Amino acid sequence: MLSLKHSFRMAVGSISSSKLRSALTTLGIVIGVAAVIANVSLGASFNQYFTEEIGSVGNNFIIIQGKTSNLFHDSEMEVIKNTPGIVGVSPLSQEVAEVTYLSTARQITVQGVSEDYEQVGNIQMESGTFINDKDKYVAVIGHDVAYDKFDRKISDKNTIELSFTRPDGTVVTQKFKVKGIVDSPETTFVQSGIEPDDRIFIPIEAMNEIMDQDYYWGYFAAATSLESIDDITDELDKRLARDLGVSSRDLDNEDAKPYALTNQGEILEQVNQLSDALGSLLTSVALISLIVGSIGIMNIMLVTVTERTGEIGIMKSLGFKNHEVLLLFMVESIVVGLFGGVLGIMLGVVGAYAADTAMGLPYVFPVDMIFTGMFVSVIVGLLAGIYPANKAARMNPVDALRHE
Amino acid sequence: MAGCNVQSPELNNVIDIQGLKKSYFLGNLEVPILHGIDLCIKKGEFVAIMGPSGSGKSTLMNMIGCLDRPTGGKVMLMGRDTNAITDNELAELRGFEIGFVFQNFSLIPRLSAYENVLLPTYSNTKDGMDTSGRARDLLKLVGLDDRTGHKPAELSGGQRQRVAIARSLINDPSLILADEPTGNLDSKTSVEIMDIFSDLHKKGRTIVMITHDPEMEQYVDRVVHIRDGNIGNN
Numbered sequence: 001m002l003s004l005k006h007s008f009r010m011a012v013g014s015i016s017s018s019k020l021r022s023a024l025t026t027l028g029i030v031i032g033v034a035a036v037i038a039n040v041s042l043g044a045s046f047n048q049y050f051t052e053e054i055g056s057v058g059n060n061f062i063i064i065q066g067k068t069s070n071l072f073h074d075s076e077m078e079v080i081k082n083t084p085g086i087v088g089v090s091p092l093s094q095e096v097a098e099v100t101y102l103s104t105a106r107q108i109t110v111q112g113v114s115e116d117y118e119q120v121g122n123i124q125m126e127s128g129t130f131i132n133d134k135d136k137y138v139a140v141i142g143h144d145v146a147y148d149k150f151d152r153k154i155s156d157k158n159t160i161e162l163s164f165t166r167p168d169g170t171v172v173t174q175k176f177k178v179k180g181i182v183d184s185p186e187t188t189f190v191q192s193g194i195e196p197d198d199r200i201f202i203p204i205e206a207m208n209e210i211m212d213q214d215y216y217w218g219y220f221a222a223a224t225s226l227e228s229i230d231d232i233t234d235e236l237d238k239r240l241a242r243d244l245g246v247s248s249r250d251l252d253n254e255d256a257k258p259y260a261l262t263n264q265g266e267i268l269e270q271v272n273q274l275s276d277a278l279g280s281l282l283t284s285v286a287l288i289s290l291i292v293g294s295i296g297i298m299n300i301m302l303v304t305v306t307e308r309t310g311e312i313g314i315m316k317s318l319g320f321k322n323h324e325v326l327l328l329f330m331v332e333s334i335v336v337g338l339f340g341g342v343l344g345i346m347l348g349v350v351g352a353y354a355a356d357t358a359m360g361l362p363y364v365f366p367v368d369m370i371f372t373g374m375f376v377s378v379i380v381g382l383l384a385g386i387y388p389a390n391k392a393a394r395m396n397p398v399d400a401l402r403h404e
Numbered sequence: 405m406a407g408c409n410v411q412s413p414e415l416n417n418v419i420d421i422q423g424l425k426k427s428y429f430l431g432n433l434e435v436p437i438l439h440g441i442d443l444c445i446k447k448g449e450f451v452a453i454m455g456p457s458g459s460g461k462s463t464l465m466n467m468i469g470c471l472d473r474p475t476g477g478k479v480m481l482m483g484r485d486t487n488a489i490t491d492n493e494l495a496e497l498r499g500f501e502i503g504f505v506f507q508n509f510s511l512i513p514r515l516s517a518y519e520n521v522l523l524p525t526y527s528n529t530k531d532g533m534d535t536s537g538r539a540r541d542l543l544k545l546v547g548l549d550d551r552t553g554h555k556p557a558e559l560s561g562g563q564r565q566r567v568a569i570a571r572s573l574i575n576d577p578s579l580i581l582a583d584e585p586t587g588n589l590d591s592k593t594s595v596e597i598m599d600i601f602s603d604l605h606k607k608g609r610t611i612v613m614i615t616h617d618p619e620m621e622q623y624v625d626r627v628v629h630i631r632d633g634n635i636g637n638n
């Protein structure tokens with residue numbers, strides 16, 4: 001009985017007797033397996049990146065944005081706070097101010113927030129403490145503001161001067177005492193009003209007083225959990241609509257409402273859709289390459305079987321049974337597939353690493369991908385080998401010998 | 405005339421052919437090649453089959469070697485009716501009981517001389533046989549102990565045929581079938597190859613050899629003449 005060891009050795013001998021041809025044959029599998037590996041690896045990197053990103057922005061946050069400026073007041077703040085599932089809320093207002101420190105002046109975005117923002121916005125302090133609701137003319141500054149923006153480094157207990165321009169053109173200047181510096185988040189996510197590095201946070205009462213206004217641009221709220229965030233957002237939507245006099249008929253009509261709600265879950269979902277789209281693109285590349293690769297192997301195996309018709313005759317005359325000839329060619333086909341698979345895995349790993357590095361994503365490599373890659377290439381080699389190996393096995397020994 | 409005399413002990417009849425017919429079919433047209441052959445070859449005989457080209461010698465040998473099935477009649481090998489056994493059993497019979505030597509050497513080009521000799525044992529191994537030791541011994545027997553690692557392309561025609569002879573002996577078969585083993589060799593090399601066959605014959609092996617060369621008659625016990633698919637008179 002022909003052993004696997006012998007069939008494997010004979011297959012390797014046969015493949016290495018035509019190295020270039022075998023290598024070219026495996027190209028389809030190489031690309032296919034590489035695409036599978038890169039797909040899963042990149043997908044994992046994307047997910048990890050965005051989950052970290054969005055996590056760093058806030059804890060289960062809901063952003064409430066007004067479409068007109070004079071919309072939100074303290075009563076809406078109460079509505080939000082009293083919605084079940086909301087664990088914290090900070091009003092938000094935002095102005096660009098001229099900031100002066102030791103005779104250097106810079107234009108910087110200033111964010112009016114309340115005490116809750118520290119928790120809702122996932123703020124980590126590098127030094128000092130965050131604003132509390134008893135504070136008035138104090139500021140908490142972002143990392144870049146403290147270290148990069150000005151000629152001299154700003155530290156807590158220093159004083160900065162903020163000049164705001166009201167809508168009517170009057171400029172109001174006020175001194176603020178720096179209370180703390182926000183630690184730079186590890187990763188950042190593109191969403192307005194959140195990235196703390198180049199911002200200054202001040203109490204929203206101070207901002208509204210200086211700007212001579214009593215409304216907020218919007219709110220930044222936190223829900224109890226990511227799982228229930230959609231339900232909580234819906235409930236919040238209902239309550240706000242009622243409070244602002246939107247008819248219940250228009251509840252599902254985003255255009256009819258004077259505000260917009262976005263939550264962390266939705267953003268995560270959008271990101272997932274993006275990586276899913278990328279994934280299905282790579283999956284179809286992989287699938288097509290694997291089909292092409294399998295046809296390539298089948299083709300080369302058919303050529304091999306024809307070329308070796310005489311040898312098949314010899315083997316049969318020496319006593320090899322049909323199923324042993326079949327095994328010999330199946331093993332050869334699988335080894336070709338596996339060879340392509342190994343090259344594909346290496347290419348995929350290197351490719352995913354290069355892509356991650358180029359895009360600044362964290363490198364994630366799922367080790368079980370190696371086994372998936374091997375498995376896929378074995379299956380492809382196996383499927384490709386069935387027809388040619390069968391053809392070899394069924395040859396009539398006399399006819400095959402005559403072929404020599 | 406039937407194959408073997410029924411009175412002779414069965415195991416002594418290595419080949420017992422009775423009324424063997426073989427036809428090829430070209431479409432629906434039956435082309436008879438062998439027209440009812442009877443032949444008996446006993447243990448230890450060295451028989452030459454001679455005849456003009458196209459007379460059916462190779463066809464007969466393929467029947468004896470179980471490479472093809474008869475259209476009519478039967479081939480008994482070592483007392484077994486080959487019509488009655490399956491393809492797998494036929495393959496096994498070839499592997500254990502028959503050693504082939506072909507005109508064109510028929511070695512696997514990617515394997516070394518040693519591996520070529522060993523090749524039949526990958527499929528059929530006799531219990532308790534030291535196959536690798538035997539392969540080396542056989543290569544020594546045919547005078548190639550210094551060429552075991554050579555590929556067929558690195559050997560001369562005569563050396564290749566020696567490898568093929570060594571290979572035919574690896575499973576210690578009951579019968580050696582050689583189809584014009586010296587057909588591709590010059591006369592000096594042919595004599596060397598025939599000396600090997602002669603030697604094997606002296607050691608008691610049963611050999612059936614197809615040849616065109618009347619010179620070969622001196623080596624054999626008996627010549628069977630074939631003409632147009634019939635056994636002629638010696």
Ligand SMILES: Nc1ncnc2c1ncn2[C@@H]1O[C@H](COP(=O)(O)OP(=O)(O)OP(=O)(O)O)[C@@H](O)[C@H]1O
Nearest residue numbers: 428429435437455456457458459460461462463464
């Ligand atoms: N597969 C086949 N199909 C049709 N005809 C065949 C086939 N094989 C052999 N023949 C025919 O059978 C006849 C005998 O062929 P065979 O090979 O047995 O001759 P041979 O005696 O060995 O000749 P040579 O001395 O040239 O080797 C030839 O006429 C050949 O054309």
Ligand SMILES: [Mg+2]
Nearest residue numbers: 461462463583
């Ligand atoms: Mg012939």
